[in-house]
Amino acid sequence: MLTLPIAPLIALIAGVLILVMPRLLNYIVAIYLIIVGLLGLFPNLLNGLQ
Numbered sequence: 001m002l003t004l005p006i007a008p009l010i011a012l013i014a015g016v017l018i019l020v021m022p023r024l025l026n027y028i029v030a031i032y033l034i035i036v037g038l039l040g041l042f043p044n045l046l047n048g049l050q
Contacts, residue, residue, distance in 0.1 A: 006046075010035070 014028045039045060 010032060014032060017028055018025050
Protein backbone atom coordinates (compact mmCIF):
# COMPACT_ATOMS: atom_id res chain seq x y z
CA MET A 1 0.00 0.00 0.00
CA LEU A 2 1.28 3.48 -0.89
CA THR A 3 1.66 5.83 2.06
CA LEU A 4 2.49 9.51 1.70
CA PRO A 5 4.06 11.62 4.42
CA ILE A 6 1.28 13.87 5.64
CA ALA A 7 3.22 16.96 6.83
CA PRO A 8 4.80 17.83 3.45
CA LEU A 9 1.47 17.31 1.71
CA ILE A 10 -0.32 19.65 4.14
CA ALA A 11 2.48 22.21 3.81
CA LEU A 12 2.24 22.13 0.01
CA ILE A 13 -1.54 22.59 -0.01
CA ALA A 14 -1.35 25.37 2.60
CA GLY A 15 1.38 27.16 0.66
CA VAL A 16 -0.65 27.15 -2.54
CA LEU A 17 -3.78 28.37 -0.74
CA ILE A 18 -1.85 31.19 0.93
CA LEU A 19 -0.46 32.31 -2.43
CA VAL A 20 -3.92 32.29 -4.02
CA MET A 21 -5.82 33.84 -1.10
CA PRO A 22 -3.53 35.52 1.50
CA ARG A 23 -6.45 36.20 3.86
CA LEU A 24 -6.65 32.45 4.52
CA LEU A 25 -3.28 32.51 6.31
CA ASN A 26 -4.79 32.79 9.81
CA TYR A 27 -7.22 29.94 9.22
CA ILE A 28 -4.65 27.68 7.57
CA VAL A 29 -2.15 28.17 10.38
CA ALA A 30 -4.83 27.61 13.03
CA ILE A 31 -6.08 24.40 11.39
CA TYR A 32 -2.52 23.13 10.91
CA LEU A 33 -1.66 23.78 14.56
CA ILE A 34 -4.83 22.03 15.72
CA ILE A 35 -4.08 18.98 13.57
CA VAL A 36 -0.45 18.80 14.70
CA GLY A 37 -1.54 19.21 18.32
CA LEU A 38 -4.12 16.44 18.06
CA LEU A 39 -1.62 14.11 16.40
CA GLY A 40 0.88 14.90 19.15
CA LEU A 41 -1.62 14.18 21.89
CA PHE A 42 -3.10 11.11 20.22
CA PRO A 43 -0.32 9.51 18.11
CA ASN A 44 -2.47 6.49 17.22
CA LEU A 45 -5.30 8.64 15.86
CA LEU A 46 -4.39 8.01 12.22
CA ASN A 47 -3.80 4.30 12.80
CA GLY A 48 -7.40 3.89 13.91
CA LEU A 49 -8.66 5.16 10.54
CA GLN A 50 -7.18 2.24 8.60
